[in-house]
Amino acid sequence: MSEPVIDLAARAAESALFIKRSVPAVPPLALVLGSGLNELAEGVQDATVIPYRDIPHFPVPTVAGHAGNLLVGRIDSAGLIVLQGRFHYYEGHPLEVVTFPMRVLQFLGVRTVILTAATGGIRADLRPGNLVCLSDHLNLIGDNPLRGSNDTRLGTRFPDMTEVYSKKLRAVAREEGKRLGINVIPGVYACLPGPSYETPAEIRMLQALGADVVGMSTVPEAIVARHGGMDVLAFALVTNSAAGVLGTPISHKEVLDAGKKATPLLGKVLRRVALRLSDPGGTGLTAEMQTFGGDV
Ligand SMILES: O=P(O)(O)O[C@@H]1C[C@H](O)[C@@H](CO)O1
Numbered sequence: 001m002s003e004p005v006i007d008l009a010a011r012a013a014e015s016a017l018f019i020k021r022s023v024p025a026v027p028p029l030a031l032v033l034g035s036g037l038n039e040l041a042e043g044v045q046d047a048t049v050i051p052y053r054d055i056p057h058f059p060v061p062t063v064a065g066h067a068g069n070l071l072v073g074r075i076d077s078a079g080l081i082v083l084q085g086r087f088h089y090y091e092g093h094p095l096e097v098v099t100f101p102m103r104v105l106q107f108l109g110v111r112t113v114i115l116t117a118a119t120g121g122i123r124a125d126l127r128p129g130n131l132v133c134l135s136d137h138l139n140l141i142g143d144n145p146l147r148g149s150n151d152t153r154l155g156t157r158f159p160d161m162t163e164v165y166s167k168k169l170r171a172v173a174r175e176e177g178k179r180l181g182i183n184v185i186p187g188v189y190a191c192l193p194g195p196s197y198e199t200p201a202e203i204r205m206l207q208a209l210g211a212d213v214v215g216m217s218t219v220p221e222a223i224v225a226r227h228g229g230m231d232v233l234a235f236a237l238v239t240n241s242a243a244g245v246l247g248t249p250i251s252h253k254e255v256l257d258a259g260k261k262a263t264p265l266l267g268k269v270l271r272r273v274a275l276r277l278s279d280p281g282g283t284g285l286t287a288e289m290q291t292f293g294g295d296v
């Protein structure tokens with residue numbers, strides 16, 4: 001007998017219920033770890049670790065550098081959910097599956113999602129190890145996770161995307177970076193389907209389109225998170241110079257190694273941002289940041 005077909009909202013609700021029953025409390029903040037950034041989860045205290053394979057309807061990652069665990073714990077006083085590994089379009093999943101974790105977060109009542117990703121640096125001044133905070137994106141996948149009939153329980157048919165990455169949260173990230181002496185650089189992320197890296201001609205095209213970094217994730221998740229009413233902050237770690245910028249070949253090993261190397265730096269910024277977000281009124285900006293202007 002074939003399995004009954006259940007809708008996306010019902011599946012996400014079942015996954016969320018399983019998670020709720022596995023932990024003492026569900027924090028309103030979630031963090032998604034990109035390629036090579038798995039070790040950031042080691043900083044989570046009192047973590048309940050739930051393997052993705054145990055969560056009903058959850059997919060399982062197939063890519064090196066994506067562990068496939070959901071953690072619920074805290075960083076000092078800031079409670080958070082950590083998704084240790086994500087799903088990509090190039091793995092063969094439809095975007096509804098790629099973004100399923102965002103729907104589960106929505107049903108868990110998460111208010112803010114912090115996305116992280118490994119990226120190629122397109123802009124000439126970007127170097128491996130630099131930390132970019134997304135100010136905007138270009139969805140060049142050629143697909144959209146909201147394609148198909150719209151379930152109004154999940155969000156509106158035509159969601160606004162003028163401020164996908166919360167300006168206020170970006171300012172908090174910049175401010176906390178500044179306090180730590182870490183330059184958190186604003187930039188535009190171009191999302192391509194992958195899995196091949198770009199050709200130098202494609203990178204020149206992306207540069208002309210206004211992209212600063214390039215990757216194969218984040219954007220579908222950000223679109224769905226906004227559709228679901230969550231605030232989004234996203235960090236792109238520059239793991240390599242994009243194709244043709246230095247003329248050197250790119251490998252996933254280089255990406256993973258650079259992610260691992262930058263984990264302590266990103267961890268410091270994420271800790272400070274998580275503490276600010278968990279503090280009621282803590283996203284309030286200092287006078288200096290309020291006059292920071294539009295480039296964050
Ligand atoms: O999951 P992210 O976006 O961090 O991973 C990037 C894109 C590909 O999955 C991989 C290529 O090396 O890194």
Ligand SMILES: Nc1nc2[nH]cnc2c(=O)[nH]1
Pocket residue numbers: 118119120121192194196197198214215216239240241242243250255
């Ligand atoms: N598309 C793409 N994804 C990446 N992820 C890490 N580096 C890169 C890159 O150069 N291009």
